Amino acid sequence: MSETDVRAFDREHLDGVIALVDAQGWDTYSEDPERTYRALRSPGSTTLVALDDGVVAGLVQLQSDGEIQAHLSALLVGEAWRGRGLARRLLREALQRAGGMRMDILTSAEAFYRHLGAESKTGFRLRPSDLEGDR
Ligand SMILES: CC(C)(COP(=O)(O)OP(=O)(O)OC[C@H]1O[C@@H](n2cnc3c(N)ncnc32)[C@H](O)[C@@H]1OP(=O)(O)O)[C@@H](O)C(=O)NCCC(=O)NCCS
Numbered sequence: 655m656s657e658t659d660v661r662a663f664d665r666e667h668l669d670g671v672i673a674l675v676d677a678q679g680w681d682t683y684s685e686d687p688e689r690t691y692r693a694l695r696s697p698g699s700t701t702l703v704a705l706d707d708g709v710v711a712g713l714v715q716l717q718s719d720g721e722i723q724a725h726l727s728a729l730l731v732g733e734a735w736r737g738r739g740l741a742r743r744l745l746r747e748a749l750q751r752a753g754g755m756r757m758d759i760l761t762s763a764e765a766f767y768r769h770l771g772a773e774s775k776t777g778f779r780l781r782p783s784d785l786e787g788d789r
Contacts, residue, residue, distance in 0.1 A: 658705065660704050660743060661702065662701065662702060663713070663715075668691050669687075671690070671703065672684055674713060674732050675690070683728070699727070700751050701713070702747060702748050704731070704743070704744060711734070712741065713729070713744075714728065714745060716757060719753075720752065721755075723756065724754035726745075745757070758775075759777075
C-alpha cells in the first residue's frame with residue numbers, strides 16, 4: 655500500500671468522505687453533505703481523515719473536553735483499506751490531538767473494540783423525543 659497520510663478533515667475531503675459513508679450505508683451522513691460538513695467541523699470535534707494517494711480511506715471524529723473525557727462520534731475505514739492498522743492509528747492520533755484520558759464509544763463493532771482491549775460498559779442513545787414531558 656502507498657503511504658497513508660492522516661490529517662485534519664477539511665472541505666477538500668468532503669466528496670471522499672461522502673463516498674465512504676455512502677458505501678457503508680450511513681444515510682444520516684450521506685443524505686445531506688453540507689450538514690455532514692458542518693457536523694464534522696463542529697466546535698469541540700476532532701475529525702481526521704486517512705488519505706491513500708489523495709483518496710479518503712478512513713475517517714474518525716471524536717468530541718473531547720481536552721483533558722479527561724472523549725467520546726467517539728464516527729470511525730470508518732473503507733473496505734479496501736481494512737485490516738492494515740488504519741482504524742487503530744486514526745483512534746490513537748485523534749485522541750492524542752484532542753486530549754483526554756479515555757474515550758467512550760457506542761458501537762456495533764464490539765469484536766473490534768474487545769480486540770483492542772477496550773473495557774465494556776453499558777451505553778445508551780437518547781433522542782429528543784425521549785426527553786419530552788416534564789416528569
Ligand atoms: C471496525 C473498523 C473501523 C476496523 O478498521 P480496520 O482499519 O480494519 O482496523 P485495524 O486494521 O486498525 O485493526 C486493528 C486490530 O483490530 C483487529 N480487527 C479489525 N476489525 C476487527 C473486527 N471486526 N473484529 C475483531 N478484530 C478486528 C485487526 O485484526 C487488528 O488486530 P491486530 O492489531 O492484532 O493485528 C472497520 O472494519 C470499519 O470501518 N467497519 C465499519 C464501520 C464500523 O463498524 N465502525 C465502528 C463504529 S464505532
